[in-house]
Amino acid sequence: MNCVPDRIEAYIDDELDAGERLALERHLATCAECSSIHTRLLEQKIAIKAAAPYYAAPPELRESIRTALHRAAVAKSRPAAQAAFWRPLAIAASLLLVVSIGWNVRSLATARPPSNFVESLLDDHIRSLLAGHLVDVPSSDQHTVKPWFAGKLEFSPDVKNLDAEGFPLVGGRIEYIAGTRVAALVYRHRLHVINVFTWPAESSQAGPAQVSQHGYHVLHWTSGAMTYWAVSDVAMADLELLRKLYLDSSAQ
Amino acid sequence: MARTREVEHRVDTLQPALQPALATFEAVVLPHLDAAYNLARWLARNEQDAEDVVQEAYLRAFRFFDGYRGGDGKAWVLEIVRNTYRSWLRRQSRYASAEPFDEMAHSGDFQVYTQEDAMTSDEERSRLRSCLEKLPEEFREVLVLRELEEMSYREISETSGLAIGTVMSRLSRARKRLEQCVRRYQREAAR
Numbered sequence: 001m002n003c004v005p006d007r008i009e010a011y012i013d014d015e016l017d018a019g020e021r022l023a024l025e026r027h028l029a030t031c032a033e034c035s036s037i038h039t040r041l042l043e044q045k046i047a048i049k050a051a052a053p054y055y056a057a058p059p060e061l062r063e064s065i066r067t068a069l070h071r072a073a074v075a076k077s078r079p080a081a082q083a084a085f086w087r088p089l090a091i092a093a094s095l096l097l098v099v100s101i102g103w104n105v106r107s108l109a110t111a112r113p114p115s116n117f118v119e120s121l122l123d124d125h126i127r128s129l130l131a132g133h134l135v136d137v138p139s140s141d142q143h144t145v146k147p148w149f150a151g152k153l154e155f156s157p158d159v160k161n162l163d164a165e166g167f168p169l170v171g172g173r174i175e176y177i178a179g180t181r182v183a184a185l186v187y188r189h190r191l192h193v194i195n196v197f198t199w200p201a202e203s204s205q206a207g208p209a210q211v212s213q214h215g216y217h218v219l220h221w222t223s224g225a226m227t228y229w230a231v232s233d234v235a236m237a238d239l240e241l242l243r244k245l246y247l248d249s250s251a252q
Numbered sequence: 253m254a255r256t257r258e259v260e261h262r263v264d265t266l267q268p269a270l271q272p273a274l275a276t277f278e279a280v281v282l283p284h285l286d287a288a289y290n291l292a293r294w295l296a297r298n299e300q301d302a303e304d305v306v307q308e309a310y311l312r313a314f315r316f317f318d319g320y321r322g323g324d325g326k327a328w329v330l331e332i333v334r335n336t337y338r339s340w341l342r343r344q345s346r347y348a349s350a351e352p353f354d355e356m357a358h359s360g361d362f363q364v365y366t367q368e369d370a371m372t373s374d375e376e377r378s379r380l381r382s383c384l385e386k387l388p389e390e391f392r393e394v395l396v397l398r399e400l401e402e403m404s405y406r407e408i409s410e411t412s413g414l415a416i417g418t419v420m421s422r423l424s425r426a427r428k429r430l431e432q433c434v435r436r437y438q439r440e441a442a443r
Contacts, residue, residue: 009424013398015405044427048399051377052384057289061303065285065310066278072314073274126311133304176343214315 003027003034012041072126075215075233117177118211118218124175125195125216125231128184134193135171135186145172149183157183157198158226162245167194187242194232194242201227210236219243223250277317281310284329287401291330294396295337297385309336327403327410334393334411375441383433391426398423 010016011024028035128134137148142159149157152174161169170186175197182199201222209220219230219239223246230239288309292302313332320328384392397408408423409416 006420006424009427010405010420013405013423040431041427044431045399047376047380048384048395048430051380052396052400053381054286054400055290055293055302057285057306058299058303061289061306062282062285065307066282068307068311069274069278069314072311123308123312127308 003031003037005034005037008034008038008041012038012045068129071129072214118213120177121197121218121229121231122213122216124177124184124197125193128173128186128195129193134173136173138171140169140171142169145169145185148172149174153181153183153199155183155200155226157185158223158246158250159185160246160249162187162242162249165241165245166190167242167245189232189234189238189242192232192234192238194230194234194239196242197229197231198226200225210239212236221247223247273317277314280320280325281313281317281329284326285310287326288329288333290400291333291393291396292337294385294392294400295334295389296340301340305337305340306333308340309333312336324407324410326401327407330397330401330411331413379437380430380434383430383437386433387426387429390422391429394419394423395426395430 007016007020007024008028011021016024028038137145139145139148140161140163142161146156146159149159149172157172159169159172163169167187167189170188170193172186173184175182175184177197177199180199182197185196185198187194187196211218216231216233217236217239219236219242221228221243228243228246230242232239285306288306289302292305292309293299296302296305309329309332313329316332384395387395393412394408397403397411403411405416405419405423408414408419412419414422
């Protein structure tokens with residue numbers, strides 16, 4: 001047998017079968033060079049185990065993950081739970097969904113596949129719900145939130161305080177979606193969080209579009225030169241209301 | 253606290269069909285939380301980022317759980333942790349220019365030692381640890397999976413998406429680089 005260092009590595013990693021192991025052990029007994037490679041590798045292996053800490057998950061992390069999972073499971077289950085009351089609406093909504101998915105395919109075909117895009121909105125929304133991630137600028141004052149974005153983005157988002165209408169502003173943060181830095185405006189509606197992602201529309205995208213997935217709803221609209229994507233686990237009707245409030249206050 | 257109570261309350265209202273789904277997910281995936289955190293901690297090299305990555309990975313895993321077809325739960329979870337880390341890293345580097353690795357903050361602790369013998373071996377350990385932390389990510393990753401998680405070549409291949417041959421050559425290069433780094437330290441110390 002010739003010297004084959006990678007066989008020695010496979011040997012110390014316990015990846016050889018019995019026959020190969022035996023052959024290599026015989027070789028190690030007679031070859032000083034391979035024997036010293038083997039010793040060095042073995043010493044390193046032992047040294048790594050002794051020196052490199054195994055980081056166990058902190059108990060708080062375990063707890064917060066369980067909480068987040070339960071919340072995600074509840075969100076998943078919600079549409080089914082409401083089916084009895086909302087069945088006629090649900091049928092209408094699903095028809096709308098088919099239409100809106102068709103619309104999405106067309107309008108987003110240039111950017112990236114729509115499912116990935118909606119997935120990335122949902123990912124951002126879910127991530128924002130984790131502790132400490134919701135806002136970079138916590139403020140219910142649009143005159144604080146809007147200037148905060150200046151200098152961080154190439155555009156100035158339209159920040160509205162809709163507290164009186166039941167959508168208090170929580171704050172804002174910056175997100176990275178579909179290759180663009182965008183503004184995320186955070187609202188609360190009852191106990192739910194709504195993320196409104198907004199950035200200048202590249203082209204004129206017409207009409208609202210809505211998608212529901214995993215118990216979350218996504219509503220899209222454009223106003224002026226800006227595009228808006230609202231994401232939340234509130235009912236689609238609440239998102240529609242938010243859109244209307246946005247458009248109405250822009251019209252004034 | 254109010255939020256926790258609200259969640260607990262809503263868990264009771266879970267669809268009966270979903271409770272087993274969540275329970276199955278927790279049974280398959282939660283036992284690997286330490287492994288998930290260990291990998292994320294070695295990749296991100298700090299606690300807060302590791303926690304963020306693991307949280308996000310677990311939520312993703314839950315969403316993709318329908319796609320889990322049995323098999324090695326650990327390799328499956330670690331694959332998601334690894335991919336989540338990659339996309340987290342991409343987002344970070346777009347927000348700000350990547351922070352240079354702060355050697356001082358990561359160089360292990362040189363505390364007060366009582367015995368000379370203990371000092372030598374402690375120093376050796378912290379040298380090795382520091383070398384491991386400074387290895388390029390693709391090498392650090394395979395070494396952590398092999399030596400700390402004690403995964404087989406096949407499992408590492410599943411987790412990393414690399415061919416088994418690539419896993420072997422990468423592991424081999426990682427060991428050589430680690431050894432070179434330790435030797436460099438020893439030469440410097442000898443001066």
